[in-house]
Every structure is written in structure tokens, then in C-alpha cells.
Amino acid sequence: MLALGDDTAAALGVKIGMLRTGSVAAVTLLAGTATAVAGPVAFLGLAAPHIARGVVGPSQKAVVPLSAVIGAIVVVLGDVVGRVIIAPQEVPVGIVMAFVAAPFLIWIGRRRNPVQM
Structure with missing residues (x-):
């Protein structure tokens, strides 16, 4: 959704701040998991x-x-x-x-x- 741009995503009803925070948390969790395994x-x-x-x-x-x-x-x-x-x-x-x-x-x-x- 964010690939469409902030304005378009907001117009579609996406909570941009929450999506960005969730994305950063997911990336951090995945990178940490990969590091723990490898x-x-x-x-x-x-x-x-x-x-x-x-x-x-x-x-x-x-x-x-x-x-x-x-x-x-x-x-x-x-x-x-x-x-x-x-x-x-x-x-x-x-x-x-x-x-x-x-x-x-x-x-x-x-x-x-x-x-x-």
C-alpha cells in the first residue's frame, strides 16, 4: 500500500503511521530471527x-x-x-x-x- 504513496494510501483508509511502525517491527523481528538461526x-x-x-x-x-x-x-x-x-x-x-x-x-x-x- 505504501508503494502507491502516502496520499493514495491515506485516501484508501490505511493508517500510515501504524503500517510503517508495524513494517519496521516485522523487519526487525525477521532480521533478528535470521541472525539467531544463522x-x-x-x-x-x-x-x-x-x-x-x-x-x-x-x-x-x-x-x-x-x-x-x-x-x-x-x-x-x-x-x-x-x-x-x-x-x-x-x-x-x-x-x-x-x-x-x-x-x-x-x-x-x-x-x-x-x-x-
């Missing part, structure tokens, strides 16, 4: 395509391979940070990824002008 590194799998789309635009031919490259680079960087930050101990890469990707996904979810997919 582990904190799953945040990266959710964030990498958004980063790639911001770099190359909506072309799926470019987004998919760039997502894989970005994901690999970020995991390696996260592993390096996890090994260096409190040397000689290590911080698991999943924890480092959670600290990096979670705020990014929250920012993506709260943007006023979402990227068209």
Missing part, C-alpha cells in the same frame, strides 16, 4: 547487498557478484580486527560483524527514502 555473521549477508546496491545501482548483474566480494572483504577485515583488537586473545568474527553490520542495518531500516529494489 549466527551473527548473517548480519553481513543482509548488509552486503545494500552496500553493493549503493555502489553500482539497481543492476542485479552487478549487485550479486559485488555482494560476494564485499562480503568476503568485510569478513576478512572483521577477522583481522578480531585478532588485533585485544591481542593475544581473539574476538570471534561474528561478534565483530554484529558490531559493524547491526548499526548499518538499523540505519538502512530507518531511512526515509529507501533504495528502490
Whole structure:
């Protein structure tokens, strides 16, 4: 309904504020569930395509391979940070990824002008 625009949705009787709040809650719940099932590194799998789309635009031919490259680079960087930050101990890469990707996904979810997919 919101894809039609706020004015059209309101004219059709949709409570826009409630729909937006419910949508954000649903996205948060689904992302949290995916992370609980797959582990904190799953945040990266959710964030990498958004980063790639911001770099190359909506072309799926470019987004998919760039997502894989970005994901690999970020995991390696996260592993390096996890090994260096409190040397000689290590911080698991999943924890480092959670600290990096979670705020990014929250920012993506709260943007006023979402990227068209």
C-alpha cells in the first residue's frame, strides 16, 4: 500500500503511521530471527547487498557478484580486527560483524527514502 504513496494510501483508509511502525517491527523481528538461526555473521549477508546496491545501482548483474566480494572483504577485515583488537586473545568474527553490520542495518531500516529494489 505504501508503494502507491502516502496520499493514495491515506485516501484508501490505511493508517500510515501504524503500517510503517508495524513494517519496521516485522523487519526487525525477521532480521533478528535470521541472525539467531544463522549466527551473527548473517548480519553481513543482509548488509552486503545494500552496500553493493549503493555502489553500482539497481543492476542485479552487478549487485550479486559485488555482494560476494564485499562480503568476503568485510569478513576478512572483521577477522583481522578480531585478532588485533585485544591481542593475544581473539574476538570471534561474528561478534565483530554484529558490531559493524547491526548499526548499518538499523540505519538502512530507518531511512526515509529507501533504495528502490
